[in-house]
Amino acid sequence: MKTISLSLKETTPSLFTNLGLGAGQILLWGGSYFILSVLSKPIMVETGWTYQMVYGALSFSLAISGLVLPAVGRMIQSLQRNHMLRYTGLVMAGGLTIMGLSKNYPMFLLAWAIAGIAMGMGLYDALFASIGKYFGKSTRNMIVKVTLISSLAPTISWLITSYLLGHFGWRDTCFIYAAALALGILPLHFSLFPPTAAAIDESNKTPQEDAAGPEPKLFLLLISSFTLGAVLTTGIILNLIDILTGKDITMAASLAIISFLGPSQAGVRLLELVMPSATPLKMSVISALAMLAGVILLMAGNSLAIPGVILFGMGNGMRSVVRGTLPLSLFGEKSYAVLIGKLGRWPLIAQAVTPVVAGVIMQKLGSMHFLGVFLAIALANALVSMAIYGAAKKIKENNPPLQQIKQKI
Template identity: 40%
Template sequence: MQPPNPKPATSGIILLGLVQILSWGGSFYIMAVLAAPVIRETGWSQQWVYGALSLGILISGLLAPLSGRIIASTGGRGMLAASGVVMALGLVMVGNAHQLWLFLCAWLIIGVGMAMGLYDALFATLGTLYGGFARGAITGITLISGFCTSLVWPGIAFLIEWLGWRHACFAYAGMLVVTVWPMYYFAIPHRLPPGYQPVSRTQGNSAIAPLLFWLLCSIFTLASVIMTAISVQLITLLQASGYSLAAALAVSAILGPCQVASRIVDMAFKRGHPIWTTFFSVGLVAVGLLTLTLFPHLAVFSMLLYGAGNGLRAIVRGTLPLAMVKSEEYAIVVGRMARPALIGQAATPLIGGYVYQTMGSQATLWLLCALALINVALVVILKGMLPRPAESV
């Protein structure tokens, strides 16, 4: 049976997009602005400071299946609402950290909050509550949250300049406490759909054929690894290709608008099966990276392609599994799929840094191209395995 309101309200989608900006900004993206002042004041090594973020992502990945099971049992509203408080607690600990071990512990807490409240948890909740009708909401949310770095990075930088990095953490924590809980409670229904039957862990594990499951895991993991590597190393790779720092920053600034634009375009094709969105996502990423590797003087064009493909990635991770499993099984399946992708993200900065240091920028780019081409091949295999009715949706 469908819920009383089978589609999320527009006001709810807007609020969920805004709360994702706040949540991503206070966890995954805050380190980009916070790391430098932390290192300057404390003297901790860059590896340890950035390693704290990797630790948080790792914890998030390890807890993702548990989050999925909680959402499948409860609907997810309470857990999403509480995520802001957990992230806030972690940020307060960061602001009070005068020893490295406490800083690392703080990021363990933030990692718990990430498992509770970022895309995977939210998409699993929407899929559980709305089934196939969640696709439009997922696209709308990713469209709004695509402005995250454009809004959050300057905002946090201003807070650090005004208050210092420790009090900036306290201020952001207060904002999370005040906003996240009420926004989720307003935007998400407090009841599961009528007739909804919670799925046991065993049932969820059998919701999708093992080969399909691992194909999806591999596709999402490779996409996440490539995204993380580019996010961490793009400026360095562009400089190694002959660009000045100012030019490299200008080229990288293209990514955000391209990601948002691709999500707008996807909204016009929401009736098609998400396997086609997946094709466009992995294909554009592969062509963009190959262009950057072979023709570095076309970096602007390559980032237009890559940014468009990466923008579709966030949509695909929510909508493709939704087209392949029942809504009541969706949360458990998504939770299990999130684990390898997040663990891959956590390991990417370390592995990518090692490859760059030992083999150079060109080898790093070719490795990313190889991963992108493998992902295209995996999507081709996945499409061939989908049942015909799913292909004609």
């Protein structure tokens, strides 16, 4: 079997590398996940499609990205050149071009199916896998810095998309964004991710080495934690306005409270840069407990809504980083890209389904019962995170170090 060596694992990423990858993520997130926040209304007005139809296409694309992600991880790990990140801009540009040309709903769905493939190729999971492969020892610090920069994606992309919409209409906005992706992402990622060294022949490995794999219980706990976290953050953040207004908070006050979410997510990532002693294992538990505390405060009373949103935002900000750093900390660098692909599938599929299910819960049961359901999810997430902490400590004590994951798992 041939695998690619991590020839750049001692490389220290430059400021340009971190800024470039962060800027690339802003452009990619803005052209996919966040673009409907601005374009959905004019699309519905012109086409007559319902809210459920338009946002159902986004959910469909998230499910597609989850399905392709394991294959993306394997390709990132095995290919000598990083084709996934390099060409994600071209694929996403194709999806946006078809979206701008859409005359019927099946064509619109096709556009988002292509966008879903691009999201699997180039958003956080694929990026983390690539960083782990090319910059092994610098991965954690690099993930924190890149996610800190890309946390500006909602604000920047909404401003740019709103400007383009106001001057050109939603279809031309899609075309302009597609051109920016096609012309910008390929050269950017081409310069930031040069080829790795030649493949190393591992055919001489012993049967014992080939049989090595991660602790199955720990692997399943990680999948459970990442999936619960995806459901929790998607459900709460998408319905936060309804949660607050359902508690008799005015719309103006609700928007003011929500404004604390973004800075708290970005601020905690900045805090992680000055907290090198906090391991990914500890940060995972702190993240889950912070989100649990945030939901509790949102339930407790209107006067505690602001600290509730801040705590929840801090927990979610840590979670984005932990998704990349915790698997690396537990299982090492060797097959990190494959592992990230496998761990990312179910969270993305769950994230695709959550808006529909959460919307039904909110409509049928109201904000307090909605919070009760998500409090149970937050509690389960915290318990799973603590179980991961305990299991990892036990395995490390009994059998250090943790084995590397193999593609057969």
